[in-house]
Amino acid sequence: MRILGIDPGYAIVGYGIIESENGKLRPLDYGAVETPAKLPTVERLKMIESQITELVTEVKPDEIAIEELFFNTNITTGIKVAQARGVILLSCSKICDKLFEYTPLQIKSTVTGNGTAAKTQVQFMVRQLLRLKETPKPDDAADALAAAICHALSAQGIKRGLK
Secondary structure: OEEEEEEOOOOEEEEEEEEEEOOEEEEEEEEEEEOOOOOOHHHHHHHHHHHHHHHHHHHOOOEEEEEOOOOOOOHHHHHHHHHHHHHHHHHHHOOOOOEEEEOHHHHHHHHHOOOOOOHHHHHHHHHHHOOOOOOOOOHHHHHHHHHHHHHHHHHHHHHOOOO
């Protein structure tokens, strides 16, 4: 199964692509879609839509795992990230009808065993689980890979009747 993980953002949208077969995880690619701060909101959202559509069309994932939003400080930033997430969900759903959403707590718990794990712990486990030589950069790509891993491990549990 080919899984595309997405860490939604407004300035940076992380993505990570893995294959999961018989309990084995294999990284295929990861990176980020970035939008320039100087552009108006609508232009940035158009960039996200275009690049995510291109990515999903090219990757042809069997399933897509998207992190749910969590923010507690800057409401203005949160609204823009929510707008970008809406664009991402719509773009993905037009191409792949198997979308799954996971909270940060679910992702951290599945990947590290600790729902309150620090970002560095998640990055370490992503690196270990995918047998990567280096920690994926930017951080958003590591978060996207964590979402994909969470889905792969959760899907295995569902298939085995564990959830």
